[in-house]
Amino acid sequence: MIVGQQPRPLTPHISALHFFGAEVRHWRRLRGLSGRGLGQAVAYSHSLLSQIETATRWPTPELAKALDEHLETGGVLQRLIPAVAQLREQSARLAAASSPEPGEVGLSWAGDTAAAIGTLRQLCGADLSEQPVVDAAWLPQALAEPLGRWMVTHKDPHLPVNTGSRRVGRADLDALWAMSAAFADADHRLGGGHARSTLLSYLDHVLAPMLKGQYTDVIGRELFAAAARLSDLAGFMCFDSGRQGLGQRYFVQALRLAKISGAVGLGAHILTDMAMQAHWLSHATEAIALAEAACHTVRRAGSPSSVARCHAVRARALALANDRTASDRALHHAEQALEKACHDSEPEWIQFFNATQLATESMYASDNLGRRKRVQATAAITAIADQTMQRRHVLAVTTLAAPHLPSPATDTAKSDVDQACQLLAMIIPMVPSMTSARGLDGINNIRRRLTVFRDRPTVHEVEAALLNAMVPTP
Structure with missing residues (x-):
């Protein structure tokens, strides 16, 4: 790691290797040791330990034992070694049958509807086969094109005339929305890693054939809205489970699919999710830009709960930039909007956003602004x-x-x-x-x-x- 850089973010729930690295980093910091100091103490090079911590090198049982003894972990690292060894065997098998480098798959804004379908399938394929895109970095510069395209272009005038054998009707749409609700519930409850592989399989095996099937323009628009929602969920699950670059790609494709459908409220929701990711990664400028685009978009959606969430996330982004006045003003707008919300009239994907969730967002903003007493005072209502x-x-x-x-x-x-x-x-x-x-x-x-x-x-x-x-x- 270069001196002065932030440590590489670890994503423990991705794999045992990341979990091992996260625990080494945690225990090293716990004992007040630098990487070089720990290396000297256990007779391993600083470079090797740095690679272990950043999950770019496989640990050995001997190293785990030495670290456990010096860091006094109680055997935590040695207990992780069997899972690490199993993962190493799986990775070796995958490497032997790996596909070509996927490059920048998923980051570009598809020129037409057919290209958007192809890009989503390509992204799912790269994800399913665990190509390098799975570990891709989040790129702030990659936000410019999708954000600009979303703000300046209208929905696609025509859907493709497909000749696939799959006929798509109202019952299919009902099933898609029901599944999106189930996936969202699993994500809310247990986190992004819980049902991500199942969602990915659903995107590839169920949704993709529908997008290539036969449908009317009305059914097609809603079909693409459902596809946008499912892609957005895939993006959020990646974000929450630590796959930041992969999550960014699903978000970009979700926004493209929302543009095809003409679902502006859903587009605002996706932009807000993207703003949350940028905030989590401490990119205040990008988080504010995405949240402001969401606030601008949501005016046309007719959903008070969506308006409230957009402004609440904007407040958090502004707090990260230490703009207290603007953050407080955004929270006030969120409170005003939520007072007008009627739960049963809101889209399914925003019904979770209630007074408790708004209070929680307010708490996060207070935390960013260092308002200790406000954070503690929120306990009673979160x-x-x-x-x-x-x-x-x-x-x-x-x-x-x-x-x-x-x-x-x-x-x-x-x-x-x-x-x-x-x-x-x-x-x-x-x-x-x-x-x-x-x-x-x-x-x-x-x-x-x-x-x-x-x-x-x-x-x-x-x-x-x-x-x-x-x-x-x-």
Whole structure:
């Protein structure tokens, strides 16, 4: 890693290799060691350990043992080695039968409807066969074309006249929307890695033949809207489980499909999802641009809940840029819009956005702005006891726990460690089934900040419980 650069983001739920690297990084930081210092202590090169941490080199059982002993992990890394070894065997088999380099598949804005269908199928194929696009980086410069095309062009005037044998009717559309609701529910509850492979198979084997089938213009427009929603879900699942470049590609194709359908409200929703990803990656400029495009688009959608979500995510992006006044104003617009919403009249894909979700977005904005008291005050209205949306629960709880712990700008004496541990303990039952890299990142952030108090019984207990949940003893 080049000095001065941010560490490569790890995505533990992608694979055992990433999980191993994330745990090495976590325990090294926990013990206050630099990469070079750890290398000297265990007699391995700094370069090798850097590759292990960034999941670009396979660890050996001998290395895992040495790291466990020096970092005093309790055997966490050695317990991961069997899963890493199995993954290495699978990767070797795939490499032997790999397809050509996919290049920039999925990033371009297809010129016509037929090209859009082809691009989506190509992206799904590259994903299914685990070509290098799976590990692609998120590219801020790749947002310019789709954002510009969305804002300046109208919906496609004509759908293709397909000759496929598959006839598509109203019953097919009902099934597509029902499946999109089921996939969204799984994503909300357990995170992006839970049903992603199933969704991918559905896109390739069920949706793609429909897009190449026979349908009227009216049915076709809604068919492409359903395709846009399913592609958007694929993008969000990738984003949440750490596959950022792949997620960006699905989002771009979802936006293209939404343009074909003429579904402006859905397009605004996709832009908002893209803004959330840019925010998560700390790209404030891009997050603001995407959120503002969503706010501009959603005016034509007639959906108060969609308007509220667009402004709420814009508030979070502005908070990341430390624009307090504009962020507060955007939240006010979100509150006004949500007051006009009627749940049963809203599209299925935005019905989750309610007062609780808006309060949670407000909490995230306050956290970005360093408003410690506001974050803590939000606890009463963010429904952290609601276990049905586990990912939101984990993200909210870790955000709420953070202000109870010291940061470089706060006094250790003002910390409420027991309260932070109590909050963290609430989410331990969810950890084994959670497949959200964002959620795990939030948990590990709190774990690192608790190291100052590692000798306290409550800290020791919650750390042991978390480790047991994340890496169960065989």
